[in-house]
Structures are given as structure tokens and as C-alpha cells.
Amino acid sequence: MTTDPPRPTDAELEILTVLWNRGPGTVRDVHDAIAARKPTQYTTVLKTLQIMAAKGLVRRDETQRAHVYEAALPSEVTRRQLAGDLLTRAFSGSARNLMLGALSSRKATKKELAELRKLLDDYEKGTV
Amino acid sequence: MTTDPPRPTDAELEILTVLWNRGPGTVRDVHDAIAARKPTQYTTVLKTLQIMAAKGLVRRDETQRAHVYEAALPSEVTRRQLAGDLLTRAFSGSARNLMLGALSSRKATKKELAELRKLLDDYEKGTV
DNA sequence: ATCCTACTACGATATTCTTCGTAGTGCAAG
DNA sequence: CTTGCACTACGAAGAATATCGTAGTAGGAT
Structure with a gap:
């Protein structure tokens, strides 16, 4: 291993x-x-x-x-590692607060918010 | 300054x-x-x-x-800095992909997904 | 007054990160 | 063959990170 x-x-x-x-x-x-x-x-x-x-x-x-x-690893894997790491270290595991931090770090467009909603739907359906 | x-x-x-x-x-x-x-x-x-x-x-x-x-700074400010930094450095500014990374780094509960949806609503309304 | 304890200050070390310069080598053009 | 160029290897140096030990001091307890 x-x-x-x-x-x-x-x-x-x-x-x-x-x-x-x-x-x-x-x-x-x-x-x-x-x-x-x-x-x-x-x-x-x-x-x-x-x-x-x-x-x-x-x-x-x-x-x-x-x-x-x-x-060595696809971007998704490394990104997951980085996001999960920050989630744990800085946000006590609260995805909600991580997202809030990301959104408030800069303006989000309507299109992006729609993407995010769709992502939540897909995630719930297991589509992603 | x-x-x-x-x-x-x-x-x-x-x-x-x-x-x-x-x-x-x-x-x-x-x-x-x-x-x-x-x-x-x-x-x-x-x-x-x-x-x-x-x-x-x-x-x-x-x-x-x-x-x-x-x-020196409230957690929200530092967290925004950290989230924005990672968003830029690892996710090319895509909040959607950052959230995907966070969600796939561990199981998210139904409750958490609801929180996230509410956050998007609040953000759009300017409530947050 | 003396002693003990908790505290700050700070030097030192090991490790990592980041950058760069130099040396050596293979290959192709002349 | 010789020269020049592009490439790898590697040492080195400076800054940042993380950790710990030692020294010194203030203040309360005896």
C-alpha cells in the first residue's frame, strides 16, 4: 500500500x-x-x-x-482533497460556511447560483 | 494604510x-x-x-x-480569505467546482443540503 | 526574605518551500 | 569532428514553518 x-x-x-x-x-x-x-x-x-x-x-x-x-491524480481528486482539507481545518466541516466564504469572497452571477442549485440537485440524485 | x-x-x-x-x-x-x-x-x-x-x-x-x-479578524473574514484563495488557486474561480469538491470529500446530510439551498436563497435576496 | 511556580523572551534546530546558478550530456547542424 | 543548444541533475541559499529548550522574571506563599 x-x-x-x-x-x-x-x-x-x-x-x-x-x-x-x-x-x-x-x-x-x-x-x-x-x-x-x-x-x-x-x-x-x-x-x-x-x-x-x-x-x-x-x-x-x-x-x-x-x-x-x-x-499523477486527476484534478477532481486533488481538488477534493484540497476542499475537504480546508473544510475541516478552517470550517469545522460546515459546507454551508465554506460556500458562504466562497460566495462572499467575490460577486456571484445569477448563472453561477443556478449552477450551484443544479449541483445540489444532482448531488442529491446521485447523478454526480 | x-x-x-x-x-x-x-x-x-x-x-x-x-x-x-x-x-x-x-x-x-x-x-x-x-x-x-x-x-x-x-x-x-x-x-x-x-x-x-x-x-x-x-x-x-x-x-x-x-x-x-x-x-485580529473575525472568523468570517479570515474564512472568506481562505475560501477565496483556494477558489482562485485550485478551482479557477468556479464556486460550483469548489462546492463539488467539498461535497464529494465526505457524505453530506439532507439537512446540510437544505442549509445550502437556503444559503443560496438568502444570498440572492441579499439577506446574507 | 526566600522559594516556587507560572509566565515571557528568545535562541536554536530541523524541515520544508522556493528559487536560481552551475555543471554535465546528448544530439543535430555545420 | 566540433560546436552550440536544449535538456537534466544537483547543490546551495534564503525564507518560512514548526518545534522545543533554556534563561530570566514577577509575584504569591511560606
Whole structure:
């Protein structure tokens, strides 16, 4: 039995987001995506990806000279972990209060509220 | 204009939770609450509270020999910050997906789902 | 006055996080 | 073959985190 990968750090989550959005990619791919938004050295991304591989957060395919990295877990699983973690640590398990915090952190559109209602319905039906 | 206090760390959040639940208290108070759940040295809590005071996460009343600490911000504000932060960093701003993550991290009761629906209604009415 | 206890202050350590520079290597172009 | 480039490996350093031990002090009890 292997242990679950630990909760990703901020920098790691940023990289995971790129891998989730674009699918598996090389360090170059990830770096380009991140450097487009903030100045970052190539080797910083490389090193972080190596650490993430050691932690089991990403898998690495070394058959090519430029290794190809892939998120070890689908975004849903990691997100569930993060949401559940915050729910426990900061909200004493109250989903209601977590949602309230999220909603009040910024304006929610009517469309989003409708989505949320539908989600509750689907959840109750077991559709999701 | 003062800067907002930074996002609390795990250990800091644990202490804030005690202060939110019990109101202002001494290091002794906080330590007793935490040590009841996991072995922790008194001075660890003391040191962390001192650091938190320096960061502005808590306020300190030194008029008594045993200083009295108080959360600098109400739980709602810090929680909003944390929820908003996770919403942005891990969920690309999708409240729907954050809620899905929270719900799927553990079973939700019928009562809780009702609470959530009511929250959406209240939010739409501006009641909350 | 002396002693004991509870308290604060603070240094120190180990670990993690984040970033970056340097060194080494394989490969393709000339 | 030689050169240059893109890539990996890795050490290092600085900041943040988390924990604990020691030293010093205030104040009440004897």
C-alpha cells in the first residue's frame, strides 16, 4: 500500500493546474505557460517538477530526451482533497460556511447560483 | 494604510480556531485546548502566538501578567480569505467546482443540503 | 526574605518551500 | 569532428514553518 501524495504547495498547485489544463507536457511546456504570467526561471520549474515526481504528485516519462510530466491524480481528486482539507481545518466541516466564504469572497452571477442549485440537485440524485 | 495580515499557516489556523471558539484567552487557555487533542509543548504555542502577533494575526493585551490574545479578524473574514484563495488557486474561480469538491470529500446530510439551498436563497435576496 | 511556580523572551534546530546558478550530456547542424 | 543548444541533475541559499529548550522574571506563599 502506497501513501497518498501530500497536499501540493502553492508552487506545485500552479504547475498541476498547467498539467491539468494542457495535459502531459515537458518542462518547457509548463515553463512557457507559467512564464507567460510571471517571470520564472526554467530551472525553477524543472526543479519543482523533479521534487513533485519524488513526492508522487506527477509521473514522469523518461523515454524522450525531454521528459514528459503528467499529473499523477486527476484534478477532481486533488481538488477534493484540497476542499475537504480546508473544510475541516478552517470550517469545522460546515459546507454551508465554506460556500458562504466562497460566495462572499467575490460577486456571484445569477448563472453561477443556478449552477450551484443544479449541483445540489444532482448531488442529491446521485447523478454526480 | 496597513497591509492585510497574510494567510495563516496550518499551525496558526489551529490557534485561531481556538480563539474564535472560546474568545480571547491566554497562552495557557490556548495550549490547554490544543494539547487536549494532540501533544504540544506550551512554549510552542507561546512562540507561535508571538509570531502571529508580529504578523498582525492576533492582538495582544499585555496589561495582565499572562497576556491575553485575541484574533485580529473575525472568523468570517479570515474564512472568506481562505475560501477565496483556494477558489482562485485550485478551482479557477468556479464556486460550483469548489462546492463539488467539498461535497464529494465526505457524505453530506439532507439537512446540510437544505442549509445550502437556503444559503443560496438568502444570498440572492441579499439577506446574507 | 526566600522559594516556587507560572509566565515571557528568545535562541536554536530541523524541515520544508522556493528559487536560481552551475555543471554535465546528448544530439543535430555545420 | 566540433560546436552550440536544449535538456537534466544537483547543490546551495534564503525564507518560512514548526518545534522545543533554556534563561530570566514577577509575584504569591511560606
